Amino acid sequence: MQTLHLTAVEEAMLGGQEGDGVALAMRVIVGQARISDAPRLVEITSAHVDSCLYHGQVSLDFAHRLVDLGARVRVPTTLNVGSTDLIHPGLVRDHELAAAGRELMAAYVDLGCTPTFTCAPYQLPNRPAFGEHVAWAESNAIVFANSVLGARTDRYGDFLDVCAAITGRAPYAGLQTPEARRGTVVFDCRALGEFSDLTYSLLGHHIGSVVGAEIPVLLGIPADASEDDLKALGAAAASAGGVALFHAVGVTPEAPMTVEGLPVRVVDLETLHRVRRELxxxxxxxxxxxxxxxxxxxxxxxxxxxxxxxxxxxxxxxxxxxxxxxxxxxxxxxxxxxxxxxxxxxxxxxxxxxxxxxxxxxxxxxxxxxxxxxxxxxxxxxxxxxxxxxxxxxxxxxxxxxxx
CATH class of the missing domain: 3.30.499.10 (Aconitase, domain 3)
Structure with missing residues (x-):
């Protein structure tokens, strides 16, 4: 296991010099860094927090603890969907869930997060540029940021995401590193011919169910595929498996020029017909x-x-x-x-x-x-x-x- 090296600023955060809330968040980040064998932390430019979606009392307890300790996010931080529609509260039939969801969403706003409440932060202004290190949660946001934007984010779950936002740091591990972003398996989609909007969802589901958390390289994706098309592909792949990054040759910014030496899987129309029947x-x-x-x-x-x-x-x-x-x-x-x-x-x-x-x-x-x-x-x-x-x-x- 590598030794984790912290800067003087990070040591100060961990030691409580910037407040108890920052210290708590830094303990979480450092703990994850050690688990992932990261040699250091990396400064992030933004965060997208999934923790505002209510999953029980622990969701509220953690958020309120951070608020009570005076924590505030230090990088621009957007919020994922919550458990209720704040503009149309009458739509949610479970009033107890809606009340808890509303309380949790408000707590994250109190931490300084922007009340975007969307699972598609990449549709908002000021999205990260190629090569930027960010800490995004929510599976489809992660795969879009990595694949389509070429930003750098690993998969961050609840609590870790907001701790990254409060400290402005994430472990330098996983997809934050260049070596982890290389493709591992090729999907040859050229037999599919002309793509419809549904093709992307079906293809994504198939890829995710086959590769799990590997990094697929896709051949034959139309050069004019829109961001909405790539969104549908990535979201389905991330849901059916653990895909956090895909490369579409000729389409996405980090796709390799050559796929020699990688295993190849051919996708045909019958495969997609089968996926549609399954779903x-x-x-x-x-x-x-x-x-x-x-x-x-x-x-x-x-x-x-x-x-x-x-x-x-x-x-x-x-x-x-x-x-x-x-x-x-x-x-x-x-x-x-x-x-x-x-x-x-x-x-x-x-x-x-x-x-x-x-x-x-x-x-x-x-x-x-x-x-x-x-x-x-x-x-x-x-x-x-x-x-x-x-x-x-x-x-x-x-x-x-x-x-x-």
Whole structure:
């Protein structure tokens, strides 16, 4: 095991010279650094905190302890989704959970965090640049930061994330280091031909379920793949496995020029058809539609607004997005189009992690591989995975409509 070297400033934080709250946070960071055999700590430029999502009394106890000790974040820090929609509190049916979630979210604001409450901080201004060291939690945010932005973050869980924000430090280990960021296995996707928006979710789920926490290198991803496409791919891969970084040759900034010597797995259309069957557990019955996992971007919301204009939707339709995106939608008039069509816009949280959907609904359609992976276990529904166009067509018909 390596010796952990701390700077004089870090030793002072650990020793309590900057207050008891900073000292507590530094003890957590140092403990993790020793577990991960880090030789030193690295200064971070930002943090994204997942700990504001309520998981029981311990979530509140830790946050309140930091507040009581006078801790404050020292780098720009965004907040992940919480357990309630603060703008539309009536959407959450579990009032006890909503109250605890609201209290926890407020505690993190008291620590100096910005109340963004989104799982997609990369859609906000001032996102990290290539090579910046950050401490981001939430699996899809981690994989997007590493893969698409080329920033450096390891996987940070609850409590470790906010401690990094308070100290401005993270262990120099894992994906913070260049040697850990090299690809380990190739997925040859060239046999897939033309990609649709659904292809990315299906491919991501397949990759995550196969590689676990390895680092895949992808061949054949379209050069014009959008950030929303890459978001869907990374989110599904991180949910189905532990993928925190992928390389798409010709698309993402750290993708290798050569893949010689790496094991190769070929992905064909039948593979994706099988994945869709695995993630879709209903045949034709539907109770509702839920999209926006991870949070829908402004461009995705605009596309949805274009699709819902016309005949009325017969099924409840939920769209999860960031409050900042909702503000922009309201300013442009897109929000009014969505709501007039019957779309319920959810912010600050997501329908697969809190009690928003009716408990009587058993069959819900989504365009998100991540939602389809988690919702059956989290909110006791059967999911069916489709494209955004298929989701709208199904909502309009009142039953499942698939193109193929």
């Amino acid at each position: 879709s557990t209903v045949a034709s019955e539907l109770d509702a539609i839920s999209i926006g996992t991870p949070h829908a971007s402004y461009a995705e919301c605009v596309r949805l607004s274009e699709l819902v204009v016309g005949p009325a939707l017969k099924l409840p339709f939920y769209l999860s997005t960031a409050r900042a995106t909702r503000e922009r939608l309201a300013e442009s008039g897109v929000l009014q189009v969505l709501e007039a069509a019957g779309v319920t816009v959810v912010v600050d949280t997501c329908t697969y992690i809190t009690a928003i959907l009716s408990p009587t609904w058993k069959h819900v359609m989504t365009n998100s591989g991540k939602w389809a992976h988690y919702a059956p276990g989290n909110v006791n529904v059967s999911a069916v995975l489709g494209s955004l166009a298929e989701c709208v067509a199904s909502a309009r018909a009142g039953h499942l409509v698939l193109d193929a």
